[in-house]
Amino acid sequence: MPESTLPHSPPMWKSATALAVVAAAGAGILAGIHELTRDDIEAQQQRAVLTQLEQVLGPITHDNVLHQDLIRVSDTVLFPGDQLVEIFRARQDGQPVAAVIRLLAKDGYNGDISLLLGVHYDGEISGVRVLAHKETPGLGDDIEFARSDWILGFDGLSLTARPRQQWAVKRDGGGFDQFTGATMTPRAVVKAVRLALEYFESNKDLIFAPSVPSEAPNAAPEGH
Amino acid sequence: MTPSYRKIFNDGLWHKNTGLVALLGLCPLLAVSTTIINSLALGLATILTLSLSNLTVSMVRTLLRPEIRIPAYVLIIASIVTAVELSMQAWFHDLYLSLGIFIPLIVTNCAIIGRAESFASRHPPLPALVDGFATGAGFCLALFALGATRELMGHGSLLRDAQFLLGEGAATLQLTIIPHYDGFRLAILPAGAFIFLGFLIALRSWLAR
Numbered sequence: 001m002p003e004s005t006l007p008h009s010p011p012m013w014k015s016a017t018a019l020a021v022v023a024a025a026g027a028g029i030l031a032g033i034h035e036l037t038r039d040d041i042e043a044q045q046q047r048a049v050l051t052q053l054e055q056v057l058g059p060i061t062h063d064n065v066l067h068q069d070l071i072r073v074s075d076t077v078l079f080p081g082d083q084l085v086e087i088f089r090a091r092q093d094g095q096p097v098a099a100v101i102r103l104l105a106k107d108g109y110n111g112d113i114s115l116l117l118g119v120h121y122d123g124e125i126s127g128v129r130v131l132a133h134k135e136t137p138g139l140g141d142d143i144e145f146a147r148s149d150w151i152l153g154f155d156g157l158s159l160t161a162r163p164r165q166q167w168a169v170k171r172d173g174g175g176f177d178q179f180t181g182a183t184m185t186p187r188a189v190v191k192a193v194r195l196a197l198e199y200f201e202s203n204k205d206l207i208f209a210p211s212v213p214s215e216a217p218n219a220a221p222e223g224h
Numbered sequence: 225m226t227p228s229y230r231k232i233f234n235d236g237l238w239h240k241n242t243g244l245v246a247l248l249g250l251c252p253l254l255a256v257s258t259t260i261i262n263s264l265a266l267g268l269a270t271i272l273t274l275s276l277s278n279l280t281v282s283m284v285r286t287l288l289r290p291e292i293r294i295p296a297y298v299l300i301i302a303s304i305v306t307a308v309e310l311s312m313q314a315w316f317h318d319l320y321l322s323l324g325i326f327i328p329l330i331v332t333n334c335a336i337i338g339r340a341e342s343f344a345s346r347h348p349p350l351p352a353l354v355d356g357f358a359t360g361a362g363f364c365l366a367l368f369a370l371g372a373t374r375e376l377m378g379h380g381s382l383l384r385d386a387q388f389l390l391g392e393g394a395a396t397l398q399l400t401i402i403p404h405y406d407g408f409r410l411a412i413l414p415a416g417a418f419i420f421l422g423f424l425i426a427l428r429s430w431l432a433r
Contacts, residue, residue, distance in 0.1 A: 026303035037314035044317035
């Protein structure tokens with residue numbers, strides 16, 4: 001019988017109460033710390049987003065609050081994997097200046113690669129950065145700006161400055177370096193950037209429409 | 225009877241080293257030890273968590289009924305790790321961005337609940353705090369040794385990416401030990417972590433024979 005194995009076992013409700021007290025104390029302390037840190041964390045996150053946006057946009061003038069002027073779009077062909085892509089818009093006196101597109105490259109070696117792409121209104125890339133990835137350490141992670149200059153190779157490029165067949169890694173006959181032992185990673189990044197540029201070119205007016213409906217441009221351009 | 229502080233340190237750092245003798249906490253140990261800086265960062269966070277959890281468990285040890293002590297420790301440890309994570313996110317945001325994913329990994333380190341059960345629940349707060357620190361330092365030492373070995377073999381360098389932990393000025397700390405080195409890829413991959421951990425355990429046993 002259970003009673004005989006635990007002769008001094010106290011009533012169940014006492015144990016439950018004691019455990020509930022510990023849980024409540026833990027939750028209470030965490031709630032306090034959450035309250036204490038919430039504003040700081042939010043400010044830090046905003047600052048981090050803004051820093052990233054400024055990094056890919058480079059020195060441009062705009063007068064709107066960049067990280068609040070955004071739309072979310074989807075496109076089954078150019079943004080594969082049912083992703084909702086965020087586009088931040090930079091404007092000066094209401095006129096479009098540039099945009100930052102946050103998207104995922106879906107065909108990396110290991111999972112999604114989260115990218116931030118800054119593009120001027122005329123279609124020229126101002127900068128690209130990798131926000132997060134799970135590529136092989138020591139091989140695929142040279143796409144990070146912190147580890148190599150490779151990602152700077154996109155700066156100043158556009159769909160007109162570099163012909164379409166050149167938007168590939170050198171092994172595929174294109175104009176971008178691959179890494180020793182890691183071809184899939186840069187290939188995925190190059191492809192995602194090219195597709196995003198194509199989306200930007202085809203949907204420019206909708207992206208910068210002054211009053212964009214909450215459901216943003218959805219139509220994939222014909223011919224892809 | 226409470227052991228002397230000297231014995232606590234000897235045990236934590238060497239005789240009962242968490243990573244190399246007790247073989248506890250291997251999940252974070254193997255996952256993170258690709259470079260010295262990653263290893264140090266997780267090691268420091270573990271020292272902090274382990275010291276705090278040992279201290280807290282020791283302070284409430286007489287209030288807790290034995291049959292609920294394990295779930296109570298789990299709650300305490302989870303709360304402490306979350307508190308450490310939130311504080312880092314608020315006040316050391318850049319550090320958090322480079323280490324953020326490692327911090328929750330500390331919860332998976334069974335050495336923490338192990339020390340709570342085998343030491344902190346039986347000893348007064350101050351020795352428990354010292355034990356948490358010593359055990360954490362021993363874990364940090366094992367991480368450091370494994371991180372240094374793997375970074376040297378895998379990248380031919382030491383202390384790369386020091387700026388993630390120590391700030392922008394520290395980028396110059398990187399030592400290129402083997403110039404023009406292509407890297408021994410296995411050292412950075414998970415399989416290499418197991419192999420080099422095996423060598424480290426063998427080395428420690430040989431030194432301690």
